[in-house]
Amino acid sequence: MALPRQLRDESDFDQLPDNIPISATIADIVEKKGFIVYYQFVITVKTKGGSKYLIYRRYNQFFSLHQRMELKLGAQTGSYTCTLPSLPGKKFIGNKKEIAENRIPELNVYMKKLLSLPTWVMLDDSIRMFFYKTESDSQPDPQALRRQRPPTRRVKTIKPKTDLLSSPRAEVMFDFSGSCKLELSLKAGEVIFLLRRVNADWLEGTVRDRTGIFPETFVKIIKPLPGSDSDGEGEAGRPKHPAVSCLRCCLLRPQGVDTRDLCVEEEMSTLPSYDELLTRMRDLFQIEDIALNYRDPEGDLVRILDDEDVVIMVWESKRSKVKRPVNQYTWELHVSLAADLTVYNTDF
Structure with missing residues (x-):
């Protein structure tokens, strides 16, 4: 079906609720220092009812939305079938900031076409939640949105x-x-x-x-x-500041334990990948040949080898009786030297 035939006519538009987004434009990108450094797109959203607000989304959130919509629309048949716009593909090599900057025009086109799909698509929960202003979006607005404000519009405020x-x-x-x-x-x-x-x-x-x-x-x-x-x-x-969560990290060495509290700009619900944790621990302790571990409820050290082990670690931490600050992860990492097997309660 050609795209022009998918666009809503005036009667369809009238059926949409006032809180449905009708336009979205990327106003800027912001660097975030989480388990890895990444960039979020600062998106200005306008709704049918006239509301205007900012949301912050990573590329992987665009990708997840697109995958969910492909599955849902692929299951539809007959007159309810429509074509999703093309999403720019993933890139694994290159400067992260340049990649984010280069994606802006394509993502703007993607959102414009996505928000022009038929009414029944726009009412889908996945699309509505993607453009909904969540609690994590309620952070202070950037000082300047480069694609909305001219660079000369700078007001210097001096407090008495x-x-x-x-x-x-x-x-x-x-x-x-x-x-x-x-x-x-x-x-x-x-x-x-x-x-x-x-x-x-x-x-x-x-x-x-x-x-x-x-x-x-x-x-x-x-x-x-x-x-x-x-x-x-x-x-x-004043709105809340961006989320800062703390992770307790312990480096196990023959001469003793080096304990650090790593603070990251992540929500408490964030589940990092194994590769992200390994890279961050190498950088934190300045040691290349390391292994990641966690302690099970019985106190034994368990080595982490992949993303599935990370999920198990987080699940096991829910059984822990250790009281922690509200913004500290319930799980903690125990980093050991890769060749040191003496830290485990196991005979090799």
């Missing part, structure tokens, strides 16, 4: 000194060196302005025009955060 004096802040008592890009490096005597509480032990703040997280034990609170910030809400109804 009275605002700074009334802002939540803390004095750095000890030097602290951040172990990743999400963590601030602090020097004793500096004043850091507080943004929110990440968990029971970590705060987020700004110092020297840099924003990041840091352990509370390294600072002395001068003016505490408002009570609402402990729940992730900013002052005056």
